[in-house]
Amino acid sequence: MFVAMGVTDPDPTWRKNAHEWFSSRLDDPNYHFAVVEVGGTVVACAVGAVRDAAPSPAVPDGRDALVNNVSTAPSFRGRGYGRMAFGSVMVWACELGIRRAELMATAVGRGMYERAGFRDTLFPAMRAKLV
Structure with a gap:
């Protein structure tokens, strides 16, 4: 996913920060995490x-x-797995009564x-790095 977004040299602390971020939101009803597993592998x-x-x-x-x-692992693309995960998020949002969704799309x-x-x-979105 990050390569497709043009992120080639991420700050190495992102993995630790991401782990903490996801872990602290797993039970928060304002977030929905969809995963698709095949043979026990996400x-x-x-x-x-x-x-x-x-x-x-x-x-x-x-x-x-x-x-x-x-995101879909490269060797599993084209089989509908990304669509399944994305669809799960869209159903969740509709069930909450959310009327608009936004995303940033790769090609x-x-x-x-x-x-x-x-x-x-x-x-379109604009961004600036803040120091």
Whole structure:
């Protein structure tokens, strides 16, 4: 996933930080972690997170879902496993009454997201590193 996103030299502390982050949210109902296993090995995953933002005309209650970390192990791609994990997150969000979801798509995943109803927005994400 990170290679597809152009991240080639990540800070080595990310693994420890990620472990702590995921562990502290496993039982939080505002997060959904979907994994697909084949023969006892995790081959695909996806994460959903409820975001609490100011209400707006597009999201009157201010809640939406961020979908991220959708990934399939390279040797298992093309078999629907990523779609299963992604679908699990989308069902979870709908069951919570979330009316909008957002994600950042790689070229590989773009078609799957478009088939699920995702579209480009007029205001794409911008980022800045803060020191």
